[in-house]
Amino acid sequence: MGFDLTNFRDPHLDAEYLAYVVSRQSRQTETRFERLWNYFRNPLLPAIGPAAEALNGNSRPYLQAQEVGLPARITGVHRGGISDHLTDLRRKEVVIENDIGWRVQTMVEFLFGRRPMIRSLAADPRQARTIETVLAHLLEANGGLEFLQELALLGAVFGFVDVALRTPAGDMSADPVAPSLPPPLDEPASPPRRQGAASASDGRQDDGTDPAPARSSTSLARAIQFARTLRLETIEAGRVLPILDENDYRRVRYWVQRFEKHPPRLASQDRPWWRLGRGPAAPSPETVEVVEILGPTWWQRYENGRLTVEGQNALGRLPVVHIPNLAVPGAYEGLSDVEPLIPLQDELNTRLSDRAHRVTYQSFRMYLGKGIDDFLERPVGPGQMWATTNIDASIQEFGADSGSPSEDAHIDQVRQAMDKVSGVTPLAAGLIRGNVGNLTSAAALKVVLAGLLARTARKRLTYGEGLQRIVEMSLAVLDRSGALRTAPADRRVEIHWPSPLPSDESEQLRNAQIKAQLGVPAERILAELGYGPDSDE
DSSP: OOOOOGGGOOTTOOHHHHHHIIIIIHHHHHHHHHHHHHHHHOOEEOOOTHHHHTOOTTSOSOEEGGGGGSOHHHHSEEOOSSSOEEOSSOOOOOOOOOHHHHHHHHHHHHHHSSOOEEEEOOSSHHHHHHHHHHHHHHHHHTTTHHHHHHHHHHHHHHSEEEEEEEOOHHHHTTSTTOOOOOOOTTSOOOOOOOTTOOBGGGTBOTTSOOOOOOOSOOOHHHHHHHHTTOEEEEEOGGGEEEEEETTEEEEEEEEEEEEEEOOSSBOTTTHHHHHHTOOSSOOOBOOEEEEEEEOSSEEEEEETTEEEEEEEOTTSSOSEEEEESSOOTTOSSOOOSSGGGHHHHHHHHHHHHHHHHHHHHHSSEEEEEESOTTTTTSOOOTTOOOOOSOTTOEEEEEEOOOOOHHHHHHHHHHHHHHHHHHOOOGGGGTOOTTOGGGOSSHHHHHHHTHHHHHHHHHHHHHHHHHHHHHHHHHHHHHHHHTSSOOOGGGGOEEEEOOOSSOOOHHHHHHHHHHHHHTTOOHHHHHHHHTOOTTOOO
16 A cells, blocks of 8 residues: 655655554554454354364354353364364363453443533633533534443453544535544545645635634534534544654654445445356455544545545644553553453353363263163153163162362352452442442442442543543634634633442532532532533433
């Protein structure tokens, strides 16, 4: 794939290195993150190849993604190397208990079980209320709480999540000073623009000077309407190929994503054979490889190696916000909640499968008959009689599960290890069991859930900072478009997080009254109670 990077005007942006990153590094990145997602989701997979050959009468008619971590003595398939191959071992009972999935979902619910309140720090109270109202509509148009939970889920699984700001081209053209940003991927691609060409969405004239500014103020309705056209797109980690500053890993020089999309049409090479009713293979949908390059001054989009659209980034910065799940020093990626649990999940599934195999062979009583004719054709049951003249005939009973305390203890210890690594205990997911005596007060509940609460507090730092940067970037776009004029100081916000623990509403109201008597501002108290500027709760 060849890249024409002339318009970026950066001698340090090498086209050959970019082609290497897209062609090779992206494959490794996709494989790694796909495994993390499969361990979280544990989807059912079709049985193909050696895995299909290993199925037998004791097998279920499907496979699960987490089976990749089971040994060959259980699955009958040796995995690893270039390809899988069948062994001479018979496939045994496979038991998968996805302890990763519910732990990750519990973390997401504790972080974004309820939507946090975003409060503007603008000096003018009227301006602050306007900003809060516009931001509420911006989040609502992008999914609201569902958008925030998607951030938390992707970040927990992959270790980070990137959010790209999109501005539809149709809405840009109506505003003479609207910033030119990459449009959504489903927007029709416009022809590539020549370097230095004037455009209404560039916000500059042919001589490079800024045009006359738009009217100083706009109505709240227009600001809300424009804000609802902005699109906050969450990007899966497997697509992201950041080009970092060689001297500062925290600075992203260029942001690249590579993925495949499937238009609603058949591949061109399949159409003639399909129409003629012949051909060696069935028709397949067309696959288009998309590569998007975002820089602080220019952006491009390629499809199947061909430049389809490009433009100037008038925002002057990357329209992408990087949110690490848990920050890791010296790395762009954060710490995934799934990755450290994979070895323990494999051990748990292995021991559960071993126990199922043992129970299958020992839990049912079996009989060994000697010297009795037609013993196999006459079932053992109440009132069943055998007669024989052989004085050496006998019926011997064997089998039945005798139990294995050490096996159960090992499985329980593996689960406890997963509790310690993740910080999520079964109690957090609603499994009480014998812990009722430990829940006599809110303080006791906090002690029991100390690990999860501490992890949630750490995530609130990274996700809270990410939300603040998303807000600041969105308000900058609104300011340049003229929809909502703001100064850089007016774009600062603070995040009020609700308590992740269940609480008594009457106790909350009493605490609010005490805070009001102490002089705490009413807006802050309402934010802590979960009431926003337009809240109907």
